[in-house]
Every structure is written in structure tokens, then in C-alpha cells.
Amino acid sequence: MIQEKRIVDHFASLVAIDAPSRGERALAETVKGQLRALGLSIEEDQAGAAIGGDCNNIYATWPGTLDWPPLIFCAHFDTVEPGQGKRAVIGSDGIITSAGDTVLGADDLSGLTAIVEAIRSIGEDGLEHRTVELFLTVAEEQHLLGSTHAELQRLKGRQAYVLDASGSPGTAIVQAPGNIGLVFELQGQSAHAGMEPEKGVSAITAAAKGIAAMRLGRIDTETTANIGRICGGGATNIVADACTVTAECRSRDWAKLEAQA
Template identity: 45%
Template sequence: MINEKRISEVFAELAAIDSPSLQERELADTLKAKFAEIGVPFTEDQTQEQTGSNAGNLFAQIPGSLAGNPVLFAAHMDTVEPAKGKKAVFHNDGTVTSDGTTVLGADDLAGVTAIYEAVRHLIETKTPHRLIEILISVGEELYCKGANAFDYSQVQAKEAYVLDLSGAIGAAAYAAPTLISFAAKIQGKAAHAGFHPEDGINSIQAAADAIAKLPQGHVGENTTANIGKISGGSGTNIVSESCRVEGEIRSLNHEKAMELLETYHRTFQKAAESVHASLVWEEKLNIHAYETPLTGDAARHYENAVKKEGLTAAFEKTFGGSDNNVFAQHGIEGLVIATSMNQVHSCSEYTRIPEIAQVARIVSNLAVLQENAHHS
């Protein structure tokens, strides 16, 4: 049986470890020790130089005795801030919260705990399963730094489940967006605003002109754009010499995102040129859109695994990224599955132990699923 008492203990132990993004060292060491105890040795990669973390990604393979394609289960070690000194507070109704001054870290320690419990259960009960691969990444909250640096030549699975989604158990995201961040720095010319403003070139005015022409918010059905930061100028009596504008574009359609980015770039360029200012443009493709076919193995197997739990799979598109965006770029067909993390990225974050147990059962169902299960 999946053990709820053990889930509570493991979750509390992991939540008590500080693991903000790029400071995952202590959690990585704890996970290596915990998994080694149950006969699952992790290898830690040497990606620290690429990611800036003090730990590498953890990867393990558990040989299977069942026919059927390998399966990859993934989660991440890092939590968003405020994350220092967090601890799990247990309530009588099975809910777990932080003490209200930090995040809880259910995103993604609920996922890590569910994978641990599922694997431990399979090993202890000697249940035959297919080849299982586990990847627990660093720096996921920083646009999947760890997953981007990982070497996928060692992964055999073409089917993945990323335990990193809010919502009712049974939910799964099968599509996620391209996410691009950009910055436009307009360089004008300073002059005294009272005595000879005509000698200056007002960078803020040029930026405002560009912003006024650009679409924001929902730009079509599957695309959003946002200008989130603007800074510039050095005094109210000085024509502003430079102005920096920062924003992001998201789209479930990668080509649409790139087209809109080009529109943004061109509009800032024209606005700068029209007042004889110059533009320095920066852009970064953080994650690439994907859509996992609902007719493929990942979706079909998930539907069966969830049904065994008496639940119904609910497939949805999400506007947030995850390590699954990176997996898709490496030919791995994956879903991001609901993992009992609620009100994430806030101090009101909570999880429920019975739900983590449900997720652990779904994970073990996925591991023992035979290829022909969907024909039965």
C-alpha cells in the first residue's frame, strides 16, 4: 500500500530544507541519500557552470522486468522565494501549509515526494514494472535552467510525466507556450529641459510612442504580450538620455510569438529612428511551445492510470512553462500532471497528503502499465 504516514514524514523533511533556485545543494544530497537507501542510486551531472547552481541535476534509471517502453518521471528541486526557513504545518483535515511567512514548496516537493513514494512502493512490493527513469532538475523556476543544461543522450524514455501542475488530481497539461523576454533600450541625448530642450533627444518620449502603437494583453486567442517594466531619465529638469523597456510575449504557437516579437522590435526601432535616437534590442527565447498529441502513448496511458484511481483525466492547455517544454525539444512526448500544489508562488501555498498519495498511486500505475493495456 502507498503509505500516507510516510508521505507526511518525507514531505515535512524535504520542505524543511532551504532550496531556493540555484541553492539546491542540501536538498540534492538529501535526495541522493534517501533514494540510495531504497536501492535507487542517482547520478548528479556537472552542469553547475552552465546553470549557476551549487548542485547538478539528479538522474536515475531503475531497470524494469515488464515489456513496454521506458517511462520518465520528472520534478524539480528548487522553490521560489520567500523560501528561507520554511516548514510544513499539518492541519487536521489533511491540508499542509507553511507558517504563512514563506512558500510551502509543494511546488515541487509534492512531486518529488510522490515519485519517491511510488518507487519505494514498487520496490518493496516487488511489483513488476517497465524501465523507470527519474530526472529531478535544478533551477526550473528560472526558465528551466537545469533541464536545458541536461544531457538527454542518456535518456531512453520517449514518454514523460512532469509532476508540476496545480489543479484537481487527474488534470494534465498537454500544451504550453513559447515564452520570450525582451528589452528595448533607447539612447537619446541629455539637455537642460528648461533652457535648451531642443538640444536633447527624449528617449522616454520615443519609448512611449512605440508602446502606444503596440498591442498588449490578449493578442489573438493563444497569444499574450506585456510590457512590464520601464525605467529612464535622471531628473525632471533633464531631457531623458536613456530609457529601458522590458516585457514578455507568450504564445501556444511558436511562429506567432516570433512574428509578434519582430513587430515589437520593428516598432521600437522606428520610434527611435524618428527622433534620431538609437536602439539596443535584447531578446531571449526562454522556452519553446509544444503540444503533445492526445492520441499518443503519454495521454492514453495517463487516462488509464487515472481511471484505475477512480478519477477522470482532464486534459488542458497551460500558459506556464515547465521542464516538459524542454523534453519536447528532445523528442520526448510528455504531460505535466496535477500534483497537489495549490496557490503556488505565494505564502498561502498548500498541499494535501491524501492527494499526494493519489498521485503516487497514479505514478505507480503508469510504471506498471503494459503496452497493450489500452487494448483490453
């Protein structure tokens, strides 16, 4: 059975191990030991060397008692800064916080703890279960650097749960938009705006015409576009010779995203 006190104790013990991005080895070794004791076999890839870290992505397998396809559970080891010397403070109301001078690291140690507790309790209760594959990544907080170097062929499952999102228990994120950032750099020709404006080419005017012709805001139910920043020009008496426009578009449909960009 799931044991609340065991979850809290396990979580607090993992919080006490520093695991910055690219420095996850101590935490990973601890978790590997726990998983081996529960009967999982463990492999690693070469991600650590590829990203300048001390730890690889971990792949662990718990053989099932049911002849169903494997199910993958994913979480990440690393925590954001400030994360050196963190510890879990358990309040009288049961709410767990950091000591205040670091992050707690619930992202993503709560996911990691939940996975281990589920395996432990299912094993203890002798429940039938599918083969479980764990994909535990490093340097997730560095734009998914660890999983970028993953060797996904090591995973046999085709269904996965990633335990790494905020929200109430039971919330699942099943779609997320792709995002393309855009920077437009416009080059014009400077001139004195009062004396000889006809000799100038205003980069700001060009940018304004371009932006006015763009489709922006909500494009459709799954696509958006936005100009976030315009920067250019100097004094009011000079035709601006440079202007930079920064924008983004998002869509849950890759073809629409590319078309909008």
C-alpha cells in the same frame, strides 16, 4: 498500496532538510539513499560545478518488468527563500503548512514525495511496470539553471511527466507559451519646449507613434503582446530626449512569437 501516513511522514522529513538553490546536496543524498534502497541505479552530471552549486542533477533508473519504452518523471530539489530551518506543521484537519516564518517547500517536495511513494508501493505490491527514469534537477527556481546544464542523453525515455505545478490532482499542463521581453530605448534631442521646440526631437512622441503602429493585445488564439511600461522625459518645458518602453509578447508557436517580437 499507497500509504497516506507514509507520504506525510516522508514529506515532512524532506521538508526538514534545507535545500536552497545551489545548496541541494544534503537533500539529494537523502533521496539518493532512499532510491538506491528501492533498487534504482543513480548517476549525476556536472551541473553543480557549472552553476556554482554543491549538487548536480540526478538521473535514476528503475528497471521495468514490462518491455515498453521508459517513462520519465521529473521534479526539482531546490526550494525558494525563506527556506532555512523550514518544517512541516500538520494541522488537525490534515492540512500541512509551514511554521509561518519560512516557505513549506511543497514546491517541489510534494512532487518528489509522490514519485518515491509511487515507486515504493508499486515495488511492494509486485506490480508490473515500465522502466522508470527519474530526472531530479537542481536550481530550478533560478530560471531552470540546473536543467539548462542537464545531460539529457542520459535519459532513454521520450515521454515525461514533470510533477511541478499547482492545481487539483489530475490537472496536466500540456502547453505553455514562449515569452520574449523587449526594451526599446529611444534617443531624441532636448530643447526648451517654450522657446525653441523646433530644435528638439521628442523621444516620447517617437515612442507614441511607434506604439500606435504596433499590433497589441490578443494577436490570435495563441499569441499576445503588451506594452508594460513607458518611462521618459522630465519637466514639462523640456522636449524629452529619452524614453524607454518595456514590452513583452507570448505565443505557444515559436514562429509567431519571433514574428511578433
